[in-house]
Amino acid sequence: MSPDAHQDPLSLLRASLSTGTPPILSTSPNSPPPSLPPVPLHLATHLIFRPPHSPQHVALPLSTPTRFVKKDGEATPTPVDLRSIYFAWLNRELAIPEYLNLAQSFDVQVSGGAGIKNLNFVERLELVGWLEGVQEESEFIQAVTQVRRDAAPAGGIVVGRGRGDLAGLGQNGASQPATGGPRPLKQLDPRLAEIYSHERVVVNRNTALRGSKPMDFSYVRKHTEDFVSRLKSTTTTNTPGHLKPGVPSATPSPSRSYPIILLSPSASALLTMSNVKPFLESGNFLPPHTLSTTATSTTTPQMIDISRLLPSIHATTPQRFIVVDSPEKFKPEYWGRVVAVFTTGQAWQFKSYKWHQPQELFRHVKGFYVGWEGEQVPSTVSGWGAAVTCVGVDRGRRFRDREVCEVVWMEIERWMVATGWGNGQGGRG
Template sequence: MANVTDQASADPLLRLRQSIAANSPPVPTKSADADASASDAVPSIATATHLLFSKPDRKAFPLDTPTRFVPSGEPVDLRSIYFAWQKKDVAIPDYIASAQRLNEELGGSGGAGGKVRNLVFVERLDLITWLEGASEESEYIKPLAGDSAAAAAAAGSSADVASGAAGGIAPVPSGAPGASLAAGPGGRPVKTIDPRLAEIYRGERRMGDRNTILRGIKPTEFSHVRKAAESFLARARSARAGAGASGTHPAIASSTAAALGLPGSLSQPSLVSLPSKRGSGRRPEPIILLSPSASSLLRMSNIKSFLESGLYIPADSALAGSSNTANILHISRLLPSIDAQRPMRFILVDTPEQFKPDYWSRVVAVFTTGQAWQFKSYKWPSPPDLFRNVLGIYIGWRGEDVPSSVKGWGRGVMKTQVDKWNNHFGVQGRWRDREVVEEIWLAIEESMRAKGWTRDAGPAMR
């Protein structure tokens, strides 16, 4: 126990959490001496070399000390951790701008040197939640050596009890007498387990998580069902469009045609699910592809409320603003680094079945659930090739593991998470959704700018 206590005392990450809980934040200093005077304290970590803690005892740590916070295989230094906690209440753009200014000060005259690491939103939220004591676990923080040994011992003890090797109860082979007494410690009789119960224990198997249960071992591809249903849906849409053209809803029919940039006399909009190519003098509209999977958190029914309003609503909920039968949606978004004056109009679809070859140069993002069958009809059916050309976005539930398939697709896929829906709180509990949405739009904007989108033109053909 003393060894574990010593390890905790020497761990800067745990010391920072303890000092925050004690309302005694550490002080940046230029001295490694824990008993240094107040004159060594500096107001900014740009010139400081150490972080001095006064709770539970005085101890100074170098700011370039690697910590147990390892979000992507590389430990984050103490300076970046302390900076992220200082900026816990600022918005994402302000945090990024502050990190850039601090790096300039660190490398400038009088700076302490080094560089702070810019943590992404999910990593920063996980870190701050743990530091402030709101959570006892973090998927990015490695346990102390003593904690790992204790956890391993507890797991081993639980396994021994479950298997009957410990706890005074041993499994009995099938067919053994149902009730018998065995000699326990000190010669006291101990009743052995019932044979039928032992058989049940031996037949138990470990259950999987949501990803393994819903997806299974072999992915099932259902695109043929969509194609078969499309012939029936197309006839229904044609009938509705014909009724509109004959006078039932002429205003709706004409406004729909105008929104798509189509002739007003067109009576079968289902045959053209995407606008025709714009003239060379106008900027084309970027396209966002959604996953058609039924397990996707974002579908055509709830994507507008998520990307426009920063609010996640379950796709099958009555609160969802759009219809599951819609095959094309439009949203507008101002991207300041591309065009600070005019909002950009995006097209949202969940299938590329009616794509023309030039449409692929306009695809700026692909939402995925980690199922490779989604890309079977894409221009780039191989996920590594796809996400070298287009930004991928995976959204899962906060607290659940990212599927191994998504992790294996590389850095071209942005991985983020939202809180699970709670019927008790409803939309009132969705205050963290907007930050996730802002992070997604920032990634889309950076990807579009890198691929050549400008205020007057789209990218070159890929």
């Protein structure tokens, strides 16, 4: 079958892809024998479409201009030929640099000056989306009306919706038979034409977000990385306990109005001076058995600073806490600053405390028992009542550590507010 000059290349290509019968490249208007190997695009001259349920085929030259246009800031958009359209479809998965390199090598291979018109990122995105049926309209695809305006009958209005060839319809919507010449074009009722004249093209999210050309924002990422690095450096330098080399670190004194947290000195405690800081500050629990015994004995501090934002105490300024595992150097007034005591359930821990009996102690401070999840809480801890909050650390799932940490801080903050830390007193006498 000879090529029909009124067949629309874009509509034929979209229809063939949707029906699972992709077109065939050929060096002539005739379909090549199936026994021959496929013809490469740079050697082909025609693209042959095989409509389903039809013994005939439609052969279009690859140089045929299509309704897809490149604007490039020009007053008159430039139609893109069928060869460039099919090239963009075949290489739709390639990144922009690979696509451009392949187009340049294609121009070298093809003869006769039939090169490829490069499509930018947005144009390729719009083309592929329209061919795959994801979208029905595109700002780069002209309506059939614009392409066939000169061929429109004088008695009606030609309307093209970009969905393939249109059958001829009379003013009342009835089909008009072909007269042996070109296929009659669709004519629309004037009332529908008035409705269509008020339509507007819907811009999809890709065009709205990306604009008319792709933007490279890699410089923003590099700028952000530099900014975050400087911010971390500044924070580390100004954080207590992380002073610059050569600057003596002053030992924090509990005599100020910082709340105090007491840990258990027991060897069986899961929360010790070696791992309490990463746990309470970052929710990162390091099991005691994973820490080096030698390193722990020589580098474990006797007093630790921990900062935590407690909105009920102060909405913007983090609260500083002092963490110790022994009240050996306590002054009497320091006991008014103690807000939490971590215990393993062994009563000997409280012998040097102001309040020796656990029941009396946990009326003045908030108690915590940290054990392994799934293990039974010691009966001594259970006997101390609701004043001691029991939390379980999972042995293998470290992502649960943050949840346990938040439970601890929630209880501490609640207890501090209830005992007057939220009213600007800064502690209890």
